[in-house]
Structures are given as structure tokens and as C-alpha cells.
Amino acid sequence: MIKKVAAAAVGGAVAVGAVPLVLGAVGFTSAGIAASSLAAKMMSAAAIANGGGVPAGGLVAVLQSAGAAGLSTSANVLLASAGSVLGALLGGSKKAPPSSPPLGPGAEGDQPGKNASQVNPPKPPLSSEKPQK
Template identity: 75%
Template sequence: MLKRAAAAAIGGVVAVGAVPVVLSAVGFTSAGIAASSIAAKMMSAAAIANGGGISAGSLVAILQSVGAAGLSTSSNILLGSAGSAFGAWLGNSKKVPPPHPPVKPGAEGDQSAGENAPQVEPPKTPFKSEKNEK
């Protein structure tokens, strides 16, 4: 239970703290869109698609607004809640070891390719009756 609560808290903090860092790394900075960045390429593609301008409410306009002014309080609460839920989900997940074939006792160390091959018995010869042998 404590692990899940800690994961939820960490998830919320990381979600809220990562947004400004990621937006700045992509090119949406407080000083504007950084030249030769992903943000500049997004803005160029949006301007070409709209005939030369960026429409209000578009993804580029919203991300630039968040990059310049940051998120509002309500947006931070919503983002923190989503991050907390995701962190709690991750904190509750259990790691299951991958299945592996059983190990033979004493088979540790060097294994040749022949050890992993299925064992096949040689064909048995039919019993001969004693009448035929005399």
C-alpha cells in the first residue's frame, strides 16, 4: 500500500514537472519558438496547411502558450491527477519472471547442443521365436 502511494505521488510530481522541460526541449520556450527545432518544423507545417498563418486554438498555438506562460492551476491539477493515477497503476503492477525450461540437476556450466536435443531410443529388434532358430 505504501509503495502504491509513493508511486502515485512520484507520478503526479513527474507529470507536472516534465511538461515545461519537454516543451522547452522540443522548442516551445518562454522567449518564443526556437529556430531549427521540432516546434519550428511544426509551426512551418501548420502555416503551410493554413495558407501562411497559424490559427488560434491550433496545437502549435496551445503548445507555444504553455511554453511561454506555463500551465494554469486547473491544468496542473488535472495533469497531476493523471500522473498520480498512472504512477499508482505502475506501482501496483507485479513483475512476473519469464518462464524458463526446468534445469536438470548437475547440468550447470557447459551445455552442448546435444544435451538440449530430445532423447530418442534406438529401434528395438523383434523377438525371434525359438522354433525359427532350430
């Protein structure tokens, strides 16, 4: 349980901290859209699709606003919540494999067929081969 809570806390912190870094890395900076970046390509595609202008409230406009001014408190709370849920899911996903029961004395051979040897007997030589002497 404590691992899940810790993973949720880490997930929330990483989500809130990573968004500004990712926005800057793709070109949505505080100084505007960086030239020759993914953001510039997105802006160009949006402008072409909308007859020369980027629509207000569209994806490019919202990302540019977040890159320039940062995220609002409500957006940070939403990101932290989503990151916490994801962190808790990923943090609690690994379970230890079940351990096999210990073998007691005389456990081998008690049940015929269960512990039978899995080694196959050697095959006889093909008729074209001469037996070794």
C-alpha cells in the same frame, strides 16, 4: 497499498515537472519558438495547412503559450491527476510470482508418472555407422 500511493505521488510530481522540460526540449521556449526545432517544423506545417497563419487555439498556439508563460493552476492539477493515475497503475503492476509449495518428505515418487525422469534413452547408431569398440 503504500507502494501504490507512493507511485501515484511520484507520477503526479514527474508529470508536472516534466512538461516544461519537454516543451523547452522540443522548442517551445519562453523566448518563442526555437529555430530549426520540432516546434518550428510544427509551426511551419500549421501555417502551410491554414493558408499562412497559425490558428489561435490550435495545438501549436497552445503549446507555445504553455512554453512561454507556463501552465495554469488548473492545467497543473489536471497533469498531476493524470500522472498520479498512471503512476499508481504502473507502480502497482508488478506482483511477486506465486511461491511453489515446499516438498514434504517422501513427496518424490508418491505419484507414478508425475516425477518420472525426463531423460531420453540413447538412440541406436544409424545403420551406416560402425559401432565403436
